[in-house]
Amino acid sequence: MSQENVEIVERLVDAFNRRDDDWQSVLTELDADVEIDDLDISLDSEHYVGHDGARRWIGVWGDAWGSWRIEGLEVKPVDQVCAIALFLMIVTGQGSGIELARRDAIVCTLRAGKIANLTYYNDQQQALIAVGLAE
Numbered sequence: 001m002s003q004e005n006v007e008i009v010e011r012l013v014d015a016f017n018r019r020d021d022d023w024q025s026v027l028t029e030l031d032a033d034v035e036i037d038d039l040d041i042s043l044d045s046e047h048y049v050g051h052d053g054a055r056r057w058i059g060v061w062g063d064a065w066g067s068w069r070i071e072g073l074e075v076k077p078v079d080q081v082c083a084i085a086l087f088l089m090i091v092t093g094q095g096s097g098i099e100l101a102r103r104d105a106i107v108c109t110l111r112a113g114k115i116a117n118l119t120y121y122n123d124q125q126q127a128l129i130a131v132g133l134a135e
Contacts, residue, residue, distance in 0.1 A: 002077035002079070002080055002083070003077070004113070005077060005080075005081070005082070005083045005108070005110045006075045006076070006077055006083050008029055008083075008108075008110060008113065008114075008115065009029075009075045009083045009085050009106070009108050009115070010073065010075050010085075011025075011029055012026060012029040012030075012085075012106075012108070012115060013070055013073055013075075013085055013087065013106070015028075015029065016070060017069055017070050023054075023055060023058055026054065026058070027051050027054060027055075029114065029115055030051065030054055030114060030115050030118070031111060031112075031114035031115060031116045032050060032051060033049065033050055033116070034049070034050060034051070034053070034054060034114075034115055034116060034117065034118060035047065035048070035049055035053075035116070035117050035118070036048040036049075036053060036054060036057050036117075036118045036119075036120070037117075037118070037119045037120070038057060038060075038119075038120045039119060039120060039121050039122070039126070040122060046060070063094065064091075064093075064094055065091040065092060065093065065094055066092045066093060066094045066095075066097065067091070067092045068089060068090065068091040068092070069089075069090050070087045070088070070089055070090075071087065071088045071090060072086075072087055072088045073085060073086075073087045074086045074087070076133070078107070078131045078132075078133065081109055081110055081111070082107065082108065082109050082110070082131060083107075083108050083110070084105060084106070084107050084108075084127060084128070084131055084133065085105060085106040085107075085108070086103070086105050086124050086127075087103070087104060087105070088101055088102075088103055088104075089101065089102055089103075089104040089122075102122055103123075103124045104120070104121060104122050104123075104124065105120075105121045105123075105124045105126075105127035105128070106118060106119070106120050106121070106127075107119045107121070107127055107130060107131055
């Protein structure tokens with residue numbers, strides 16, 4: 001099961017990078033009742049529910065960043081129902097045009113072949129601590 005979960009998370013991240021089908025490829029990997037938590041540096045973390053919530057979350061990214069891409073993806077199983085994606089997120093500010101790069105992570109809990117919970121971290125160490133994989 002853990003290898004299957006790794007592959008699902010890899011497909012999700014690939015779909016984020018493509019952005020070519022009105023996000024249907026992303027939604028395909030998400031449970032209809034998915035819960036998404038975006039833990040930003042600020043205290044303004046957000047919680048989104050369902051496919052409509054996922055679209056809102058992606059919309060927030062689109063409003064803030066003129067473009068983004070994910071490089072250096074590494075997905076690891078955490079246990080039988082959880083996987084962590086570690087990657088370099090490269091973004092360009094919507095208004096400023098300034099390019100930023102940081103090492104982000106996504107922690108996914110899966111159920112019945114779909115991502116049921118997704119937590120986005122802009123700090124890989126924080127994500128690794130959260131799942132008990134910090135060194």
